[in-house]
Amino acid sequence: MLQPVELPDKIHVGTVIDESHSLASVSDKVGGIVLRRKITLGWVFGLLISFAVLQNLMAGATWLLIKGVGVWGINIPVGWGFAIINFVWWIGIGHAGTLISAILLLLNQSWRNAINRFAEAMTLFAVMCAGMFPVLHTGRPWLAYWLLPYPNTMGMWPQFRSPLLWDVFAVSTYLTISAVFWYVGLLPDLATLRDSAKGNTAKVVYGALSMGWRNSARHWQRYEKASLLLAGLATPLVVSVHTVVSFDFAVSIIPGWHTTIFPPYFVAGAIYSGFAMVLTLMIPVRKFYGLDDIITLRHLNNMAKVTLATALIVAYGYTFEAFFGYFSADTYEKFMIWNRMTGPYAAFYWALILCNIITPQFLWSKKIRTSPGILWIISIIVNIGMWLERFVIVVTSLHRDFLPSSWGIYWPTIWDWAVYTGTLGLFMTLIFLFVRVLPMITIFELRMLLPGARVKEPAAQ
Amino acid sequence: MSVHTSEERLYGLMAEFETPGELVLAARKTRLAGFRKFDAYTPYPIHELDDAMDLHDNRVAKYTLIGGLLGCIGGFSLASWVSAVAWPLNIGGRPLISIPMFIPVTFECTILIGGLTAAISMILMNGLPSPYHPVFNVERFVNASRSKFFLCIECADDQFDRKNTEEFLLSLHPEEVAEVAQ
Numbered sequence: 168m169l170q171p172v173e174l175p176d177k178i179h180v181g182t183v184i185d186e187s188h189s190l191a192s193v194s195d196k197v198g199g200i201v202l203r204r205k206i207t208l209g210w211v212f213g214l215l216i217s218f219a220v221l222q223n224l225m226a227g228a229t230w231l232l233i234k235g236v237g238v239w240g241i242n243i244p245v246g247w248g249f250a251i252i253n254f255v256w257w258i259g260i261g262h263a264g265t266l267i268s269a270i271l272l273l274l275n276q277s278w279r280n281a282i283n284r285f286a287e288a289m290t291l292f293a294v295m296c297a298g299m300f301p302v303l304h305t306g307r308p309w310l311a312y313w314l315l316p317y318p319n320t321m322g323m324w325p326q327f328r329s330p331l332l333w334d335v336f337a338v339s340t341y342l343t344i345s346a347v348f349w350y351v352g353l354l355p356d357l358a359t360l361r362d363s364a365k366g367n368t369a370k371v372v373y374g375a376l377s378m379g380w381r382n383s384a385r386h387w388q389r390y391e392k393a394s395l396l397l398a399g400l401a402t403p404l405v406v407s408v409h410t411v412v413s414f415d416f417a418v419s420i421i422p423g424w425h426t427t428i429f430p431p432y433f434v435a436g437a438i439y440s441g442f443a444m445v446l447t448l449m450i451p452v453r454k455f456y457g458l459d460d461i462i463t464l465r466h467l468n469n470m471a472k473v474t475l476a477t478a479l480i481v482a483y484g485y486t487f488e489a490f491f492g493y494f495s496a497d498t499y500e501k502f503m504i505w506n507r508m509t510g511p512y513a514a515f516y517w518a519l520i521l522c523n524i525i526t527p528q529f530l531w532s533k534k535i536r537t538s539p540g541i542l543w544i545i546s547i548i549v550n551i552g553m554w555l556e557r558f559v560i561v562v563t564s565l566h567r568d569f570l571p572s573s574w575g576i577y578w579p580t581i582w583d584w585a586v587y588t589g590t591l592g593l594f595m596t597l598i599f600l601f602v603r604v605l606p607m608i609t610i611f612e613l614r615m616l617l618p619g620a621r622v623k624e625p626a627a628q
Numbered sequence: 629m630s631v632h633t634s635e636e637r638l639y640g641l642m643a644e645f646e647t648p649g650e651l652v653l654a655a656r657k658t659r660l661a662g663f664r665k666f667d668a669y670t671p672y673p674i675h676e677l678d679d680a681m682d683l684h685d686n687r688v689a690k691y692t693l694i695g696g697l698l699g700c701i702g703g704f705s706l707a708s709w710v711s712a713v714a715w716p717l718n719i720g721g722r723p724l725i726s727i728p729m730f731i732p733v734t735f736e737c738t739i740l741i742g743g744l745t746a747a748i749s750m751i752l753m754n755g756l757p758s759p760y761h762p763v764f765n766v767e768r769f770v771n772a773s774r775s776k777f778f779l780c781i782e783c784a785d786d787q788f789d790r791k792n793t794e795e796f797l798l799s800l801h802p803e804e805v806a807e808v809a810q
Contacts, residue, residue: 190671190775316710324715327707333732336703340740347747355672355773362770378757381764382772384655384668386754388683391673393750396692400743403735411732614672622676623649 183278184616185460193461193613197606198356198363200456209455210599217595224589227582228303236306238582245565245577250304252557253587255412256440257297258338259433259553262405263441264290265345268352269401272394278469280612281461284356285452286445287349288607292597293444294342296590301334303586330414337411344404348397351390354380355611409437416560422503423564426491432484439477439523440553442470446546448598450539452607461608464537471536474549478527481556485524499569507563511576515559522552639762639810640666640782641793642769643802648674651777654800656680658779661796665785669763669778671771688750695745696738703737704730765809780808 188196230238241248264286271279302308314335316325325332357377364370380386413433416424446467453462492504507516526548529535536542567574579587601607614620645651648670655668655677668677677683711717712724751757763769763780772778779802781793797805 194671194774316706322715324710326717327711327733328726328729330732333736336733336736340736343740344743347743351747351750359671359773362773374759378751379759379761380756380773381758381761382669382671383754384670384674384677384681385683385685386756387670387673388678389685389688389750389753391675392686392688393692393746396689396746397743400692400696400739400746404739404743407732407735407739414732611672620648620672622652622674623647624653624676625649 181463181465183281183463183465184613185463186618188460188613188617189619190614190617193617194359194363194610196461197608197610197613198360200602201360201604201606202364202369206603210603214596214599217592217599220588220592221596222589222592223585224299224593227585227589230582231303231586232308236304238580240577240579240583242575242577244568244573244575245562247304247561247565248577249579249583249587250300251415252554252561253590254297254300254304255433255557255561256554257293257300257590258341258412259409259437259440259557260444260550261290261293261297261341261345261441262409262434262437263445264288264293265341265348265401265405266438266441267445268348269398269405272398273402277616278466280616281463281608282445282449282466282470283612284349284352284605284609285449285607286441287345287352288601288605289441289444289448289598290345291342291349292594292601294338294345295597296594298338298342299590300586330411330418333411334415337408341404341408344397344401348401351394351397352609353605354378354390355382356606356609358382359610360606406434409434416564421564421568422497422499423488423492423507423560426488428484428487428491432481432488435477435480435484436553436556439474439481440550442474442477443546443549443553446470446474446542447550450543450546452602454539456602456607458608461613467539467542468533468536471530471542474546475527475530478523478530478549482524485520502567503564506567507559510563510567512559512563512566515555516563519552519555519559522548523556526552637810638783638790639765639808640780640784640788641790641797642763642766642778642780642806642808643797643800644768644771644804644806645777645779645800645802648676648777650801651779652676652680654779654802657800658781658796662787663781663785665782665788667780667782669769669772669780671773671775671777685753687753688746691749692742692746695749696742699741700734700738702741703734706737707733762808762810766806768804768806776803 184193239248239250241250264283267279267286268283271283302311305311314325314332325335354377357373358380361370361373361377364373410430410433413429417426417429419425449462449470450467453459489504489508492500495501507513526545529541529545535545562577566577643654645654651668651670652674655666658666659681666681668674668681670677707730708725711726711730716724718724763772763778766778768776769778779797779800781788781797787793794805
């Protein structure tokens with residue numbers, strides 16, 4: 168277990184958990200949010216707004232199914248548009264959850280214990296939102312099962328050499344394993360809720376969900392093994408998912424996409440946007456649910472550091488994209504990067520540089536890293552910046568490729584915006600429901616952080 | 629402790645401890661005393677118990693390895709069979725089994741089957757789902773998922789003797805010893 172480290176600086180970021188907590192008090196505090204806390208007006212208001220925004224998705228998808236993908240702004244040459252931009256954006260956001268739950272577990276970073284459950288939930292919801300876009304983009308989502316290899320009367324099979332098929336395998340594996348990992352992590356906490364629930368409905372529901380988990384040491388031993396194995400498997404998985412997503416671009420021959428830097432640069436960008444989203448969600452949750460003794464300034468400080476580190480990797484990616492364009496001596500590559508910086512979408516490009524490279528530089532200051540309000544604003548700017556990045560990558564490469572006679576321009580329509588904002592509504596609705604029906608912090612792992620949890624055997628009697 | 633449960637209706641005797649240290653010591657003594665059918669119940673995993681209770685079940689790892697390998701072979705075979713047998717496409721004479729292009733699918737299948745095996749084998753080997761278990765009959769046992777530590781010696785143990793086992797548990801200085809009804 169990680170001991171709290173005293174930092175020499177003037178600003179004290181504190182420990183990973185307020186040490187006045189006891190085994191019972193953390194259980195009651197986190198479980199109490201689900202079981203005891205009254206439904207507040209703020210929560211109802213937030214849920215209603217999110218649910219109202221979710222209706223955009225309903226309207227957007229319905230109109231899309233009636234009329235076809237022509238209601239979107241996509242055209243030839245820009246056939247991908249919002250669907251792929253938002254798909255990549257959402258998948259990227261999901262990556263922080265797996266990073267926190269799997270990679271930081273293997274690295275024995277105990278500060279992850281307070282934020283992993285929430286981040287994993289965010290991953291699941293983000294992947295659900297992401298998955299919707301390619302399926303709607305096919306135009307006939309009711310035939311989405313054609314993406315899977317199965318024996319059929321047409322005698323047709325999917326193309327296993329296509330990155331788009333790799334995406335099907337990568338994203339569905341990612342969703343499945345994230346859900347399994349999340350549920351395995353929930354088992355002991357569901358048992359806690361079952362045991363401290365007062366009402367019969369809660370007892371039965373949490374009891375059934377916990378599968379009768381009884382905290383047996385023989386169970387814990389296998390449980391810990393399985394968790395570690397799942398973490399070990401999820402770690403290469405999370406890296407592979409955004410690598411495969413970047414292959415959608417890099418395996419093609421479009422200028423600006425056909426580069427070997429794409430996989431690492433996409434993975435770093437994914438973690439960058441994911442951590443920004445975790446900050447965007449956790450800072451208000453921590454405030455409204457009074458969790459600053461569990462999600463301490465130390466957590467915010469650490470997350471801000473990861474954000475800054477990945478921002479620098481992303482900045483390196485942008486720099487080398489521009490340099491490769493110039494250094495390739497290839498007319499189309501050179502034109503692509505010049506067009507990106509000065510063409511019709513130049514404003515997007517410079518806005519993304521401002522959001523993704525300039526803004527995170529404030530995170531060098533420890534004072535800012537430990538000021539929740541400013542950190543929250545920076546995290547929102549980064550989210551916007553990462554969305555702009557995907558817009559710039561998708562649109563600027565496609566809209567002016569090799570042949571000037573086939574150039575075009577792309578602008579999203581109101582139906583693009585409806586579907587996109589609708590998924591934001593879906594995401595927020597799921598988050599609002601999640602914080603009230605499941606423990607948003609892994610209770611049993613919090614207990615392990617407490618000083619009283621360490622084993623001190625009494626002298627032999 | 630008052631004796632009021634008949635011998636046939638008894639599942640075991642349960643001692644409650646205040647700290648993890650006391651529990652680990654008690655578990656070690658219980659094992660050294662020759663008991664085998666006993667279990668500890670703790671609100672979070674305690675690694676010291678693995679040695680104290682001699683818990684070294686490695687089957688989850690073995691099954692996960694087997695699952696992962698099956699996923700790996702399965703994924704690669706699927707891609708190869710589809711591309712070379714079921715739907716061969718001759719594109720400029722390129723090889724039908726194009727190994728580098730099959731790696732992403734092979735990899736994802738390895739992770740998928742390996743991960744599912746890890747979770748499912750853990751749950752099944754733990755005997756879950758099990759909606760009923762005698763230990764839940766002890767009133768204070770709800771604290772096992774909150775803040776307290778329990779040790780239960782089962783009647784099924786060869787060495788179990790109502791009176792002697794109770795005395796043995798009391799010698800471990802528990803907070804309380806309770807009967808566990810069947």
